Amino acid sequence: MSASEDRLRTLLVRGLAGDNATYHVFLKELSAHLRAFLRGRLSRLPDEVEDLVQETLLAIHNQRHTYDAGQPLTAWIHAIARYKLIDLLRRRAGRDALNDPLDDEPDVLAASDIEAADARRDLARLLARLPDRQRLPIVHMKLEGLSVVEAARMTGMSESAVKVGVHRGLKALAAMIQRER
Amino acid sequence: MKTDELIALLANGAQAVEPHALQRRYVTALGWGAFGTTLMMAILLGVRPDLAEATRLPMFWAKLAFPAALFAGALLAVLRLSRPGGRLGHALSVIAAPVLAMWLLAAIVLLVAAPGERGELILGISAASCPFTIALLSVPLFGAVLWAMKGLAPTRLALAGAAAGLLSGAGGALVYALYCPEMAAPFIGIWYLLGMLLPAVVGALFGPRLLRW
Numbered sequence: 001m002s003a004s005e006d007r008l009r010t011l012l013v014r015g016l017a018g019d020n021a022t023y024h025v026f027l028k029e030l031s032a033h034l035r036a037f038l039r040g041r042l043s044r045l046p047d048e049v050e051d052l053v054q055e056t057l058l059a060i061h062n063q064r065h066t067y068d069a070g071q072p073l074t075a076w077i078h079a080i081a082r083y084k085l086i087d088l089l090r091r092r093a094g095r096d097a098l099n100d101p102l103d104d105e106p107d108v109l110a111a112s113d114i115e116a117a118d119a120r121r122d123l124a125r126l127l128a129r130l131p132d133r134q135r136l137p138i139v140h141m142k143l144e145g146l147s148v149v150e151a152a153r154m155t156g157m158s159e160s161a162v163k164v165g166v167h168r169g170l171k172a173l174a175a176m177i178q179r180e181r
Numbered sequence: 182m183k184t185d186e187l188i189a190l191l192a193n194g195a196q197a198v199e200p201h202a203l204q205r206r207y208v209t210a211l212g213w214g215a216f217g218t219t220l221m222m223a224i225l226l227g228v229r230p231d232l233a234e235a236t237r238l239p240m241f242w243a244k245l246a247f248p249a250a251l252f253a254g255a256l257l258a259v260l261r262l263s264r265p266g267g268r269l270g271h272a273l274s275v276i277a278a279p280v281l282a283m284w285l286l287a288a289i290v291l292l293v294a295a296p297g298e299r300g301e302l303i304l305g306i307s308a309a310s311c312p313f314t315i316a317l318l319s320v321p322l323f324g325a326v327l328w329a330m331k332g333l334a335p336t337r338l339a340l341a342g343a344a345a346g347l348l349s350g351a352g353g354a355l356v357y358a359l360y361c362p363e364m365a366a367p368f369i370g371i372w373y374l375l376g377m378l379l380p381a382v383v384g385a386l387f388g389p390r391l392l393r394w
Contacts, residue, residue: 018197027188054187061191063334063394065202066264079266083336087393116184123182141194148194163196170191174394 002074004033004109009073016064029112031057034081036111041085048088050119056084058123058174078108087178126176127169134169137162203263203333207256210329214349217321218356226314226360240364243286247369248354250279251377255348259326262341263333269340276347280374287370305368311361315376319346319353323380327391335392342388343381350377 008026015023034053042049060080067076127135140151141162152159182190199205235241254275261267291299305311326345335341354373363369 015192015195016198018195020192020195023195024188024192027192028185031184031188050184054182054184057184057187057191059334059394061195063265065198066334068203068264071264071266075266076264079336080334083265083334119182119184123187127182138190142190143193145193166194178393 002109004029004112005072005074008033008109009069012064012067012073013069016067027057027061030060030077031116032112032114033077033109035116036113037081037108038085039113040111045092046117047120050117051121052084052088053116054119054121054123055088055174055177056081058170058177059084062171062174074107074109081108091178121177121180123173126173126180129176130169130172133157133161134165134172137165138169141166203260206329206332207260207326210325211322211352214322214325215352217325218318218352221321222318222356222360225317226357228359229362231362232359235364238364240366243283243366244358244361244364244369244373245355247279247283247373248351248358248377251276252348252351252355254279255344255351258344259330259341259348262335262337262344263330265334265336267335267337272344280370283366283370283374287365287367290366299367302365302367303371305363305365305372307361307363308368308372311357311363311368311372312376312379315350315353315357315373316379317353318357319349319377319380322352323349323384327384331392331394334394335388338389338392339385340388341392342384342386344384345388346380346382346384347377349384350380353377353380 008029011022011026011029015026031053034056035049038052038056039046039049042052060077063080067073127138130138136155137151137157140146140154141148146154148159148162151157151162155162157165229235254272254277257275258269258272261270261272290302294302323346326349327342330341330345354377357376358373363372
């Protein structure tokens with residue numbers, strides 16, 4: 001197992017247990033690995049890389065409950081990144097061909113790239129299109145950093161409705177990205 | 182939005198993930214699905230009138246054990262394929278074993294039987310309706326399992342859909358076995374299996390569309 005595998009797995013496991021500061025570090029380091037991995041595979045579509053990094057991060061966050069701590073993290077990350085990459089290429093099918101074959105070698109954590117390009121798709125614009133019951137909880141909790149209790153007070157929603165709104169809103173955001181392309 | 186802003190958004194106020202979230206989801210789905218399938222069975226068919234006497238025959242239990250074993254194998258496959266990068270592993274052997282065992286039993290029964298009886302051992306009295314009834318009974322389970330899977334992250338969608346279909350088909354067959362009067366191994370090995378495979382084929386065909394995330 002590589003050093004990044006061990007390190008990232010430790011970070012993720014603590015993040016999944018509710019340690020958000022550690023989860024933030026995990027996502028930050030993961031994004032650099034994803035960027036390097038996707039940049040290597042999308043060298044003919046460099047403009048798509050940052051969008052796909054964001055889409056994959058959102059997918060990993062939304063699907064984080066499917067990580068089993070007994071499973072190698074590299075395989076899990078690679079499967080998600082590969083799935084989103086194939087999904088993108090399928091949506092673009094006919095227009096561009098893939099220049100590097102999709103290997104089964106899960107080397108997604110091998111390289112790291114912290115130079116983020118600008119994303120072409122603006123997630124803030126998509127976020128604004130969500131219905132209020134999803135958008136407001138995300139704005140208050142995720143952007144303004146309020147607690148569930150505070151966000152519930154601000155919106156007049158129940159605490160569980162706030163949590164559900166965040167969860168469904170982020171899933172709806174992922175679905176909007178898929179439809180938009 | 183910059184990637185760093187997205188990361189902050191995702192990490193901010195993230196709720197802890199409850200342990201065994203995947204298993205819990207399937208417990209809920211299978212509970213509701215089994216309720217729906219049993220209710221459908223009770224409304225449409227009822228149970229066989231001689232159920233009490235039938236329970237004394239070993240073949241009755243073999244007939245239940247066959248879909249039950251396939252159910253277990255399909256559940257293993259479903260759980261594995263619901264995670265990104267999940268592989269079938271030995272789930273395939275767990276699925277193949279009961280099929281081979283039933284076919285072996287069927288072959289013995291056919292070999293021992295008089296030539297004139299073989300047709301009836303294969304076709305019974307309900308060969309034409311059996312697979313379709315099993316497939317029909319599997320519908321509530323199928324819907325529930327697809328709902329559960331959709332909220333997880335399968336990456337091999339056709340295979341995952343097929344496993345979901347087989348799981349529901351096996352559940353449907355298990356319930357149907359309480360109504361169906363057929364007791365011959367050749368019949369079970371063919372028509373029950375076909376009934377369970379129908380939803381599996383539907384799942385393989387529609388999985389890529391229905392399970393996308």
